[in-house]
Amino acid sequence: MKHSAKLPGIKNFLGVPLIFLLVWILNSQDPIKQNEILYLSLWFGIFFGAILQKSRFCFYCISRDFIEKKNALGLIGIIVSLAIGTLGYHVIFGAFLTDPSFPNLPPNAHISPVSIVLIIGSFSFGIGMAIAGSCISAQLYRLGEGLVSSLPSIIGIILGFILAFKTWNYFYLNFTYNAPVIWFPHYLGYTGSVILQILIFLFLVLLLFKFHKKTSDKKNYSWWKVKWPTYIGGILIGLIGALAFLRITPLGVTAEIGNIARTTSEYFNIAPGRLEGLDTLRGCFTAVKNIFWTNNGLFIFGLVMGSFVSAVFSEDFRIQIPSFVEIRNSFVGGIFMGFGAMIALGCTVGNLLSGIMAASLSGWVFLIFCSIGLYLGWYLKKNFLN
């Protein structure tokens, strides 16, 4: 791939003043002015979105590259982010909690119970992301690229959340309430936990390389249009994941969508007002919105904005009007994703990234069953849903 020596034009930077204008407007709101954590959430979101866009960190697209083209580089990029995040998290764990023995747990880390509910949720999420064409974080960053079909998907996700609320109490009282919360440092200490995870990552990378087939991209792009390799995105996402955990809360993109779903369902009185035990669990849980500005709300708003700026810079931004089939698939996939993300207490970001980085078994269980669901969803979509 040759990089031309040309410079990008002014139009490539059009998103930048927009971001500063928006940040300035938001920062003139009293709650954000008075709470630097809200302000920081917005900036984390902007950078996260830009990195997702620039390195095409779309869990489904990456998986499809592997399934269809045997290109494993994207999946390896995800593992890179998990490895960097694991190191970062453990360094922070050492500061937050000097004694990792049972039952101590570091605050807010996404270490959630492992039960059949997590398995069902992960599986449903995997099917959904394949049908919809991307997971929730990717729907958000692709919205910033002008992908209009993200909108029906987000509506589907909200509906999926409401469906999940209706089943939550049954799941909680029968399975979740006494399900084990398994955190590797309880058994292995911090060093053992890091070593175990790094060994698994190495094994997975070697396994993926075994299947990997080189694909060559001969197109001659201007350098600003070139996508970063996924592992570059992975390194940066691993760093952002650890920094967000240090300063605010682990990365997650479903809490605010869930809050909106919960507020909606409360308004129309279509789901139980009280979701049993939800407040006692860790992960991306939801609450009825009684404050407008939330960390997660600003984070996902920043994510879409950051992706937009990056997409404009890279000349990736174009309004893409979906066909009926795309709208249908995005919507239906959204329902599966929303349902799965709610009962699993997180998606590919909140569960897979933030769970595995935190050395929680729940993250690994999500990874396994989401992958199985994804493969099934890919198969269904290829054969029946086109």
Add this chain to the structure above:
Amino acid sequence: MKIINKIAVLITFLFTTQIAFAQSNFLVSTDWLAKNIKNQNVKIIEVSVSPGLYERGHIEGAVNFKWHTDLVDTVNRDIISKDKLEKLLINSGVNKDSTIILYGDKNNWFAAWAAWIFDIYGIENVKLLDGGRHKWEAEKKALTPIATKVKPGNIKLTKTNLALRARLSDVVAVANKKSNVALVDIRSAAEYQGKIFAPAGVPELSVRAGHIPGAVNVSWGEAVNKDGTIKSAAELKKIYAAAGVDGSKPIITYCRIGERSSHTWFVLKKVLGYDVKNYDGSWTEYGNSVGNPISNPSGTIWGKI
């Protein structure tokens, strides 16, 4: 040499007296704490209820006490036992001669609960950081995310002074006019008047609204300035006297679960030196008790649609 020694003694004397008299006996300012942060004799304890707050940034050297599990009995509804508290303090590096500085989020409510518990178990030299975590943060003083490592301390708890704690029977006696005690309800006016069953965002845990008959309403917030620091003794005297609470008879403070009332307990007991008990059963016990009179000026009925 003698002169140098004398000067050294004098300097030490001036320095220590300055520390000792810099503050009232029960409050220290944020500036005082910032200066004494490295003092080996000063043990700082954070009691915040928001998870992750201590870990992401606390005052250097502070240890973390969790109200929900460290300062109450998690099975019986009761305060922490003497043995458990002693163990906790020893593991936190508190010595017999330590000066304990308590601070926390939510206006020091839970830190004040700790101060009340410490007083019950006869721990001396316990002070509250005036203005709490909020003021420390507002002044942009340093916080660290690095957990504090301590060597075990040698504190021994020997006394238990339950005279500082009011029980249901004590307040029932006041309600039935069989006891001459000034009862102070420190909740918001809306809670006191029975308009609401619990403050916004808090679960309604009592099936009756209102207050204990005979109680006067002086909201806890009356006792603090805008920056969260506790008002001067003269101002406080005036505020409570206006509600008929002047220290001429014993006082009982209560709220919903006893944490906000610990704050007023601290103000009345430590700053004004009155005879005060805290009723930790508070409205979630009294408002649910069967057969006891209540006063509900708003006439709200629980469960009525």
